[in-house]
Amino acid sequence: xxxxxxxxxxxxxxxxxxxxxxxxxxxxxxxxxxxxxxxxxxxxxxxxxxxxxxxxxxxxxxxxxxxxxxxxxxxxxxxxxxxxxxxxxxxxxxxxxxxxxxxxxxxxxxxxxxxxxxxxxxxxxxxxxxxxxxxxxxxxxxxxxxxxxxxxxxxxxxxxxxxxxxxxxxxxx
Amino acid sequence: xxxxxxxxxxxxxxxxxxxxxxxxxxxxxxxxxxxxxxxxxxxxxxxxxxxxxxxxxxxxxxxxxxxxxxxxxxxxxxxxxxxxxxxxxxxxxxxxxxxxxxxxxxxxxxxxxxxxxxxxxxxxxxxxxxxxxxxxxxxxxxxxxxxxxxxxxxxxxxxxxxxxxxxxxxxxxxxxxxxxxxxxxxxxxxxxxxxxxxxxxxxxxxxxxxxxxxxxxxxxxxxxxxxxxxxxxxxxxx
Numbered sequence: 001x002x003x004x005x006x007x008x009x010x011x012x013x014x015x016x017x018x019x020x021x022x023x024x025x026x027x028x029x030x031x032x033x034x035x036x037x038x039x040x041x042x043x044x045x046x047x048x049x050x051x052x053x054x055x056x057x058x059x060x061x062x063x064x065x066x067x068x069x070x071x072x073x074x075x076x077x078x079x080x081x082x083x084x085x086x087x088x089x090x091x092x093x094x095x096x097x098x099x100x101x102x103x104x105x106x107x108x109x110x111x112x113x114x115x116x117x118x119x120x121x122x123x124x125x126x127x128x129x130x131x132x133x134x135x136x137x138x139x140x141x142x143x144x145x146x147x148x149x150x151x152x153x154x155x156x157x158x159x160x161x162x163x164x165x166x167x168x169x170x171x172x173x
Numbered sequence: 174x175x176x177x178x179x180x181x182x183x184x185x186x187x188x189x190x191x192x193x194x195x196x197x198x199x200x201x202x203x204x205x206x207x208x209x210x211x212x213x214x215x216x217x218x219x220x221x222x223x224x225x226x227x228x229x230x231x232x233x234x235x236x237x238x239x240x241x242x243x244x245x246x247x248x249x250x251x252x253x254x255x256x257x258x259x260x261x262x263x264x265x266x267x268x269x270x271x272x273x274x275x276x277x278x279x280x281x282x283x284x285x286x287x288x289x290x291x292x293x294x295x296x297x298x299x300x301x302x303x304x305x306x307x308x309x310x311x312x313x314x315x316x317x318x319x320x321x322x323x324x325x326x327x328x329x330x331x332x333x334x335x336x337x338x339x340x341x342x343x344x345x346x347x348x349x350x351x352x353x354x355x356x357x358x359x360x361x362x363x364x365x366x367x368x369x370x371x372x373x374x375x376x377x378x379x380x381x382x383x384x385x386x387x388x389x390x391x392x393x394x395x396x397x398x399x400x401x402x403x404x405x406x407x408x409x410x411x
């Protein structure tokens with residue numbers, strides 16, 4: 001059985017901190033309160049898995065999550081942890097496409113879940129929510145362009161030259 | 174309508190004949206005039222830089238016609254092509270919404286018509302239109318999802334497999350069935366193809382030669398004929 005390896009990309013920017021006023025809004029806005037369901041995720045548990053159909057979005061209240069994408073049966077790409085105030089699973093929920101990554105709790109986390117239908121309705125009815133969520137997705141777009149740029153500039157030629165399907169680990173195991 | 178650089182520029186979205194199914198072309202009858210009022214139609218001749226990586230975002234560009242190369246560079250001048258944008262795509266959207274610098278450089282690959290909307294006007298438009306916000310988020314989510322899959326493919330596949338993937342994509346988008354196979358006019362040079370795949374021009378030439386030798390493709394001038402599409406699909410699926 002092949003051993004698995006995890007690529008850690010320390011040079012990928014962590015998700016930028018959520019605008020503090022938006023964080024307060026997420027925590028206190030009356031229109032959100034009745035829609036949120038609080039969950040406690042133990043360390044090591046997956047909040048959602050790559051490839052699953054999204055059922056909603058998750059607002060991380062406390063703790064740390066890691067975002068993991070499998071690029072082969074033995075290799076995973078791990079993007080830096082995200083911390084309190086971040087919204088996870090948003091783009092997949094908006095499009096109803098499978099989750100692009102697995103969100104795994106690297107410590108005990110508290111999250112709040114909002115159903116997909118409620119998210120879409122909120123975005124239609126509350127322009128500020130719509131604009132803020134669009135900003136969050138745009139940040140994800142920027143990060144993926146950066147990841148791709150770094151992969152292509154620093155690694156792919158090495159991978160191709162070796163004929164290997166696996167990345168040479170940069171750091172970590 | 175006026176002529177510019179041999180391109181017939183359509184000044185207004187309201188009587189546009191180039192409409193695609195993309196977000197901004199498909200706004201509701203009530204919203205379209207509002208968007209039309211804040212957008213400016215501009216022609217860009219081949220080779221002109223529309224915006225540059227690192228430049229603070231000053232607005233969005235809706236690509237109405239033509240193709241635009243989106244690329245990014247390292248400090249030592251190495252370039253990678255992130256995407257070739259087709260009509261209907263919105264350039265600079267994530268940077269404008271995030272109020273950040275453009276993350277790529279956009280260069281017209283052929284004469285283009287672009288509708289420009291200033292950042293302040295665009296953000297005001299969004300803040301006044303809930304439906305538009307949702308659709309921008311959907312547009313960005315689609316961009317994100319596609320980019321994620323492309324990035325994963327880049328990490329997962331070899332250069333040969335990624336080249337096969339690109340050729341299959343072109344067959345679907347611009348291929349024409351002929352007696353000799355599917356004819357595709359190459360939209361990129363070997364060097365640009367290398368920049369798309371994260372490899373060199375020499376590697377691209379070598380891989381194309383291998384595919385020719387295996388009688389999967391053949392080249393005639395700037396046209397590429399795919400003789401054995403099944404073999405390409407098998408390469409990608411392997």
